Amino acid sequence: MSSAKGRLILMPNTLDFGVDDSLDLREVLPQRVIEQAASLRHWAAENAKTTRALLKRVDAVTPLAQPLQAVQITELPRPPKGGHSAGKPTADDAAWRALLEPAFAGHDLGLISEAGLPAVADPGARLVALAHEAGIDVLPLSGPSSLLLALAASGLNGQSFAFVGYLPVDAGGRAARIRELETLSARAGQTQLLIETPYRNEALREALLATLKPTTRLSISVGLTLPGGWTRTATVSDWKRGSSATSALPDRIPAVFALLA
Numbered sequence: 273m274s275s276a277k278g279r280l281i282l283m284p285n286t287l288d289f290g291v292d293d294s295l296d297l298r299e300v301l302p303q304r305v306i307e308q309a310a311s312l313r314h315w316a317a318e319n320a321k322t323t324r325a326l327l328k329r330v331d332a333v334t335p336l337a338q339p340l341q342a343v344q345i346t347e348l349p350r351p352p353k354g355g356h357s358a359g360k361p362t363a364d365d366a367a368w369r370a371l372l373e374p375a376f377a378g379h380d381l382g383l384i385s386e387a388g389l390p391a392v393a394d395p396g397a398r399l400v401a402l403a404h405e406a407g408i409d410v411l412p413l414s415g416p417s418s419l420l421l422a423l424a425a426s427g428l429n430g431q432s433f434a435f436v437g438y439l440p441v442d443a444g445g446r447a448a449r450i451r452e453l454e455t456l457s458a459r460a461g462q463t464q465l466l467i468e469t470p471y472r473n474e475a476l477r478e479a480l481l482a483t484l485k486p487t488t489r490l491s492i493s494v495g496l497t498l499p500g501g502w503t504r505t506a507t508v509s510d511w512k513r514g515s516s517a518t519s520a521l522p523d524r525i526p527a528v529f530a531l532l533a
Contacts, residue, residue: 276378277375277376277378277406277407278374278377278379278380279375279381279410280372280380280381280383280399280400280408280409280410281308281380281381281382281383282389282390282396282400282410282411283309283312283383283384283390284413284415284416284417285322285326285384285386285387285388285389285416286300286301286326286416286497287416287418287496287498287526289319289322289526295329295499297333298333299497300416301415302414302415304413305413306330306333306334308382309326309327309334309382310331310334310336310337311337311380312381312382313337313343313374313379314374314379315343315345316346316348316371316381316382316383316396316399317348317383317384318348318384318385318386319347319386320345320347322386323345323384324340324345328340344374346371348368348371348395348396348399349364349367349395350395368398368402369402369406371399372399372402372406372408375403376408383396383399387419387526388415388417388421389416389418390412392417392419392435393418393419393435393437393467416496418467418493418496418528419435419465419528421497421528422465422496422503422528423463425491425493425503426463426493426503426505426530427491427505428463428489428505428530428531429461429462429463429532432460432462432463433462433464433465434463435465436464436465436466437466437467438466438467438468438469439466439468439479441472443479446476447479450479450483451483453466453531454483454484454485455533457531457532457533461532462532463531463532464531464532465528465529465530466530466531467527467528467529470525470526471523471524473494473521474520474521474523476529477529480531481511484508484531484533485533486508487533488507488531488533489508489531489533490508490531491530491532492521492527492528492530493527493530494522494525494527495522495526496528
C-alpha cells in the first residue's frame with residue numbers, strides 16, 4: 273500500500289453521548305486511544321457535537337495537537353434507520369468517498385461512532401469498506417462496544433447472536449417485527465440484539481413486554497461503562513411482575529435490548 277496515504281483509524285467512544293460531565297475518560301478508554309485521538313486533525317463522525325464533547329474530554333487528559341476549532345469533523349451521510357445497506361454500494365458513495373480525502377492527502381482520519389466501536393451497529397462500516405477498496409490502511413483500536421458489553425452481561429446465547437438494529441416506529445409494524453424476531457430466536461436458539469433512539473427506550477420496552485411470550489427472556493442494558501449503568505435479564509413474565517417494570521428507562525442514555533426465546 274502507498275506510504276503517502278493516511279490511515280483510517282477506528283476510534284472507540286464513550287457510551288454516554290457526551291451527557292455525563294462526571295465521567296473520567298481514563299475509566300473507559302485506554303491511554304493509547306486517548307493519545308491517538310489527541311493527535312488527529314481529521315474526523316468522520318456519526319455526530320459532530322458529541323465528537324467535540326469527546327475531544328474536550330481528551331484535551332483534559334492529553335492536550336490536543338491543535339486547537340479544537342482547527343479540528344475538521346465531517347458527519348457521515350445518514351442512512352435510513354432499519355436499512356440493510358451497510359457495507360454495500362449505494363447511490364451516495366461519492367459522499368462517502370469524499371470523507372476519505374484527508375487520507376488520500378496523507379493524513380490519518382479518525383472514524384467515531386455513537387455505539388462505542390466504529391462500524392459495529394454503526395453506518396461507518398461503509399467508510400471502512402471504501403477505505404479497503406482504495407488501499408487505505410484500517411487500524412481498529414480497542415474500546416467499548418455497546419452490543420458486545422450488553423451481550424456479555426445478558427447471560428443469553430453468546431455463541432449465536434444477531435444485531436437487528438432499529439424496529440419500525442409504527443406500533444403495528446413494530447409488533448410484527450418483534451414476533452418475527454421471537455420466532456427466529458426460538459427456531460435458531462439465537463439471541464436478537466436491538467437498539468433504539470434513547471427518547472424511545474421506554475416505548476420499545478413497553479412494546480417488547482406487550483408482544484413477547486411470557487417465557488421469552490428479555491435483557492436490557494442501560495448506560496454500560498457509566499456510573500450507575502446496569503443490566504437486567506429476566507423472563508417477560510418476571511419483568512412484568514418485578515418492581516423495575518414500573519420504572520421508566522432513561523431517555524438520554526443509550527440502551528441495548530436482547531431477547532432469547
